[in-house]
Amino acid sequence: MNIQITGLTKTYPNGHTAIKNVNLEIGSGMFGLLGPNGAGKSSFMRVLVTVQQATAGTILMDGLNINEHRQKIRKLVGYLPQDFTFFSKLKTWEFLDYAAQLSTNLKKKDRLIKVDKLLDQVGLLDVRDRMANKLSGGMKRRLGIAQALIGEPKLLVIDEPTTGLDPEERIRFRNILSDLSQQDVTIILSTHIVGDISSTCHNMAMLNKGEVAFKGSPEGMIDQVRGHVWQVNLDDEEFNILKTKHSVVSTIPVDGKWEVQLIATDQPHPKAVNANPNLEHAYVYFMENELGVSLV
DSSP: OOEEEEEEEEEOTTSOEEEEEEEEEEOSEEEEEEOOTTSSHHHHHHHHTTSSOOSEEEEEETTEETTTOHHHHHHHEEEEOTTOOOOTTSBHHHHHHHHHHHHOOOOHHHHHHHHHHHHHHTTOGGGTTSBGGGSOHHHHHHHHHHHHHTTOOSEEEEESTTTTOOHHHHHHHHHHHHHHHTSSOEEEEEESOHHHHHTTOSEEEEEETTEEEEEEOHHHHHHTTTTOEEEEEEOHHHHHHHTTTSEEEEEEEETTEEEEEEEOSSOOSTTOEEOOOOHHHHHHHIIIIISOOOOO
C-alpha cells in the first residue's frame, strides 16, 4: 500500500491543534512514528484509521481519498489502539471469533479455522480457552494484534503497543511485528519508546507538537548525532557536575566510578571519547538541539 499525506491538520473544538500541516509518504513494510507523549501521534493514528476526521489536508491510500471512500478504506485497515479493550466475559477464541463476525463474511467453520490460525500466529493457541480478561498484559496486546489482522488488512496501524510490557514480552511483540512486515501489509507503529523503532522499522518520522520534526531512516537520524555522543569514566563529584550540564543517556557503575554516556556538541571532559551512536542518542540530541527541548 502507498499512503500519501498532504497538509494534514487536526484541530479539536477546544482550539487545540494536535496535528499541524503534516506531509508524509508511507510505503510498504514497517513505518515508525516516534515522538514524546503529547506529540500528536494518537490523533494522527485516529485520523488515519477514520475514527476521527481531519480539519484540513488529504490522505490518499492507493489513490483512494480517505474523505470520499471512508467505508472502502475501513475495510483495508486493521487498528490496535493504545487503550485496546474487549468483552471480559468471553474466552480468548470467542473474542476473536466475535471480531471475525464483525469484519468478515466467513461461515462459522471457516471463521474458527482462521481464529485458531491467528491465535497460533501470535502465540496464544495454547490459551485459546482462557478468559480474555485473565490474560497477561503482553498476551492482551497479542490478542489485539490478532483482532486487527482478522479482516486481512492491507494497512495495520498500531498505537503504543509495548507500553507497560516487560522486556521479554516487548521482544516477543517486536518479533511478531517483524514477521508480519514480511507479508503483504503496511504497518505503522506509533510509539515513544525508541527501541520499538530501532529494532523493527526501516523508515520513520518524528512528531513534536503536531509537526513533522524528522522523516527518513533511523540510520539517517543517527548520522546527525555522530561526533556528539561521548563516553567517560567519572567519580561521584565529576558525575554530579556533568549531569547538570549535559543529557546523560546511560550510567554504569564500574570499579567505584561511573561509566557515563552523554550528549554534548563539544568534548564535555578531558577524558571523554566519542562513542558509537544509536537511535536513543539521536532522539535525545534531536530533542535538545533541533527542537530546543531541555532534557537536563
